[in-house]
Amino acid sequence: DARVTQTPRHKVTEMGQEVTMRCQPILGHNTVFWYRQTMMQGLELLAYFRNRAPLDDSGMPKDRFSAEMPDATLATLKIQPSEPRDSAVYFCASGEPTGSHHNEQFFGPGTRLTVL
């Protein structure tokens, strides 16, 4: 049963610390997304990659956030330095678009981040 996995599931850290979240997309999926979900803003797209190349990171605060795909099996989202307003659930999703027929995205369980 192929699934997107994310680590850690929960992270509590202090303001100013570096946070790294990891995602393993479903094997064979060529597109990976990072989302942030909060009560106030809902689900926001931060960045996404296709074939490991960044396509759009316009939703991401560039001064403190960075996203990479070191290889096809790992995507990372890093916050440095973290701030209390970064507290949210961060989701990774992957998919393999084939024209307009298979456009669904498969979500991981999320990383719940709390910055004190």
Place this chain on the structure above:
Amino acid sequence: SQQGEEDPQALSIQEGENATMNCSYKTSINNLQWYRQNSGRGLVHLILIRSNEREKHSGRLRVTLDTSKKSSSLLITASRAADTASYFCATENRGGSNYKLTFGKGTLLTVNP
């Protein structure tokens, strides 16, 4: 920015009743999708309807799309307590980046046993 806006924000019904959720959007789309999120979990894809389709069924789900009104509805028939979740619509916008989805803020559905 939010493209899809779900209505209502919250809905509470009894088991066995039907639940209808609506979604409105602003720009032209390639397709519209509905996702479900159980508390503390990731989103799960339910159904996709393309811009040239008007209605689609999947089990107890029925989705309609009216591109002239830029709106969609999700109907869950014969609801069960296990249907309790948040439901989100998401649009893939025409002319935008392929495969990028914009999500609404969701409808919280509670089905009481």
